[in-house]
Amino acid sequence: MTDTNALRTRIQTNFDRSGLMLHLGARLGEVSRGRVHIHLPFSPSLTQHLGLFHAGATTTIADAAGGFAALTLAPADHTVLTVEFKINFLAPARGESLEAVGHVIRAGHTLTISQVDIFALQAGQKTAVALMQQTTINQLERQA
Amino acid sequence: MTDTNALRTRIQTNFDRSGLMLHLGARLGEVSRGRVHIHLPFSPSLTQHLGLFHAGATTTIADAAGGFAALTLAPADHTVLTVEFKINFLAPARGESLEAVGHVIRAGHTLTISQVDIFALQAGQKTAVALMQQTTINQLERQA
């Protein structure tokens, strides 16, 4: 198995363990060192009171994309937990799907800082709808 | 109808229009001027890779509690949209349910700043698991 495949397997395994990702209908996209894409097709189950994607849906895939990007660089026996993040909403989140692209800005021994760009795809147009700055922490995976 | 009932009706109506609130199983709790509670019972559909509440689930009800708290103070013909927020995760979010309590710090003509405390309830214990600081904007409701 190539390194790229090992990386994807690591992220896909963790993605598939996330009940919320499956419940929302999110799908893992491209995975490379320090960068992860997540896609979220529109559904009426993901909306706020005006029928747009709910900020919580946008944020959920953004947090996951940033966290998984950090996980691609974490030691093999470590997992990643979100310490905090901040997100700005740039435009109404409407369209056929959202895409969150998380990439690591700085991977430290303990803390990792990532940035996540979130886009809406509508009728072939890609529009930036949100921007996240996130801090995660590496932790030894627990034997559950 | 009392003012309190009118306030609750306004928030409940908007809550019920939010597909994501229903899809996650969230319930509207207490509503008063400048303050809104939202409850989220645990479900395996709300978890991250370790089986805890996903940061995205915690964040979604926090964003909604803060936004609805702002809506209790917004002019009758206005709705509220999230401009941005920041959230810190204080402790692992595990237990029977989460509760988000949003309260307005400052309601301006255009922008409102709210703070949201998020608690986990487990075996009769209430633990603070996250803290959000949020900016929302009042907008004339669109005739859709």
Added chain:
Amino acid sequence: MTDTNALRTRIQTNFDRSGLMLHLGARLGEVSRGRVHIHLPFSPSLTQHLGLFHAGATTTIADAAGGFAALTLAPADHTVLTVEFKINFLAPARGESLEAVGHVIRAGHTLTISQVDIFALQAGQKTAVALMQQTTINQLERQA
């Protein structure tokens, strides 16, 4: 020396080492476990383009108040560094002085989360002008 005096000495010593605190004319106020006050008298050297306190001045004493609040709870051989913070500006910062009150929300082994309230004092009135949420990290003090 009482514990309270020891605590104050620890914070005052670090405060006096901060060239920027002195350059801005900031003064250390009350110090107790998990809580620190910092005062900043107005000066034309602290203004933005409209003559109000510059957001950078407000932020500087807020960051220091939160960091020193965290330091009151840190192990004796550790210092505290800012990981990140977020600040909302609630009202124009005008008056005779600013006061930043930092208090620890959660002190962990590695990371501490603090909140800082910043007030302007003008003609006997105290107005909340900013609100900060901050993450700091405990680090072994270096032998320099």
Added chain:
Amino acid sequence: MTDTNALRTRIQTNFDRSGLMLHLGARLGEVSRGRVHIHLPFSPSLTQHLGLFHAGATTTIADAAGGFAALTLAPADHTVLTVEFKINFLAPARGESLEAVGHVIRAGHTLTISQVDIFALQAGQKTAVALMQQTTINQLERQA
């Protein structure tokens, strides 16, 4: 006068009115539509307790760079005020000087979102030391 000169004059004029910029010894660098650089030479007056640039100094020029970047795109009779920002510190801020580069991510009618990269320059090396995400608001300039 060319447009570029007019733009620089607008920003330089506002920069020179900021008492804090001068007090810290900051200098305005390159100015173009939606992008502003600010430089801050090291001084013992800018340090925290370990002798590095204080987070408050880093943040002050970052806030100014983002705000002035927003101002380059604001209507002629408007000024710009900071609504809020979030900053992550990526590495110790040491060296001969800091440079903050603010660029606008989205300029709306009312709100502008900017991102600011802050670098330290030491012995010919340029290191990213902080990253800011900022929201500003356009306001009609007051007749003072």
